[in-house]
Amino acid sequence: MKITQSPSSRIGEIDFDKLVFGTQFTDHMLVCTYRNGKWEEPEIKPYGPMMFSPSMHTLHYGQALFEGLKAYYMDNGAIGIFRPDMNAKRLNHSARRMFMPEFPEDMFVEGVTQLVEIDKAWVPKKSGHSLYLRPFMFGSSEFVAARPSEEFIFCIIMSPVGPYYAGDVKVKVEETYTRSATGGVGSTKCAGNYGGAFFATDQAKKEGYTQVIWTDHKNHELIEESGTMNVGFVIDDTFITPPLSDRILAGITRDSILSLLRSSDIVAKVEERPIKVEEVVAAAKEGRLKEAFGMGTAAVISQISVIGFRGTDYSISTPPDGYAMKIKKALNDIRMGTAEDKNNWMVTL
Numbered sequence: 001m002k003i004t005q006s007p008s009s010r011i012g013e014i015d016f017d018k019l020v021f022g023t024q025f026t027d028h029m030l031v032c033t034y035r036n037g038k039w040e041e042p043e044i045k046p047y048g049p050m051m052f053s054p055s056m057h058t059l060h061y062g063q064a065l066f067e068g069l070k071a072y073y074m075d076n077g078a079i080g081i082f083r084p085d086m087n088a089k090r091l092n093h094s095a096r097r098m099f100m101p102e103f104p105e106d107m108f109v110e111g112v113t114q115l116v117e118i119d120k121a122w123v124p125k126k127s128g129h130s131l132y133l134r135p136f137m138f139g140s141s142e143f144v145a146a147r148p149s150e151e152f153i154f155c156i157i158m159s160p161v162g163p164y165y166a167g168d169v170k171v172k173v174e175e176t177y178t179r180s181a182t183g184g185v186g187s188t189k190c191a192g193n194y195g196g197a198f199f200a201t202d203q204a205k206k207e208g209y210t211q212v213i214w215t216d217h218k219n220h221e222l223i224e225e226s227g228t229m230n231v232g233f234v235i236d237d238t239f240i241t242p243p244l245s246d247r248i249l250a251g252i253t254r255d256s257i258l259s260l261l262r263s264s265d266i267v268a269k270v271e272e273r274p275i276k277v278e279e280v281v282a283a284a285k286e287g288r289l290k291e292a293f294g295m296g297t298a299a300v301i302s303q304i305s306v307i308g309f310r311g312t313d314y315s316i317s318t319p320p321d322g323y324a325m326k327i328k329k330a331l332n333d334i335r336m337g338t339a340e341d342k343n344n345w346m347v348t349l
């Protein structure tokens with residue numbers, strides 16, 4: 001891997017006590033070009049603007065996808081990256097569906113590791129803070145013919161981050177707009193899945209909510225995701241989350257939480273099964289909906305305090321020592337190195 005060091009660092013400009021998610025970037029980035037049917041040698045170089053022609057493919061046809069993962073400053077002073085192999089696999093799942101070239105998984109993990117190593121001073125030390133890595137890939141051919149791009153750029157940039165949401169979130173059950181449909185691209189992290197969600201989210205925000213709960217495209221009966229996150233409910237003593245499908249993103253936080261719940265006694269039962277809006281609303285009315293939360297890389301776990309459905313707001317408790325916070329702590333302990341990493345999730349530098 002070619003490495004060009006930045007002649008100076010911008011780290012002195014960063015107020016690590018006032019980080020705003022994804023707005024400030026470290027000194028270096030990784031760039032790799034796909035040309036003539038193969039990936040060229042990746043390069044780590046100073047973070048900075050890229051030059052493109054207005055005919056660049058991705059601007060017109062959106063063959064673009066991204067990933068998100070985090071590096072942590074651990075209790076013993078080591079730096080650990082959480083499950084980068086899973087991101088490499090998911091990137092390639094997205095790439096296949098978006099008709100883009102797969103990026104070699106070992107090169108992905110190696111690139112991530114080397115980039116974090118070179119900018120390791122940027123990993124925030126404060127609890128609940130981390131270095132967010134944003135790998136992404138886009139079609140970079142310069143033509144507007146509506147056929148697949150032939151050249152692609154894979155890039156990783158990194159941003160020191162604090163908590164994603166300021167507190168708990170209020171969600172509205174979305175029954176008009178749809179995030180994904182069977183046979184579509186909902187299980188990928190393609191850019192359009194996020195761009196396509198902004199309008200519905202803005203409508204919900206105007207009604208006083210933070211995010212939407214996405215429901216199925218056919219009847220809007222089944223709960224699918226919450227905002228940019230997977231969603232889970234604790235009803236009585238059971239954790240329930242919708243099963244993966246081609247409409248739902250295979251969240252790495254979701255997977256990690258399921259694994260932790262199955263090997264602990266935080267909840268009595270764990271179920272991955274379709275869950276209807278009416279089941280959640282009935283449980284809320286009967287006082288059996290103990291907690292609800294979103295699960296994602298950016299926010300980790302985000303407690304849901306209100307679910308709005310057809311004009312009625314159902315309040316849900318967000319106890320500081322409840323299920324969501326116990327799960328968050330269990331995950332955090334692994335990330336900090338204060339609990340045993342039984343599944344070898346941390347890649348330490």
Ligand code: COI
Nearest residue numbers: 068228229296297298299
């Ligand atoms: C998530 O963690 O929920 C994400 O997908 C990242 C977000 C910034 C789009």
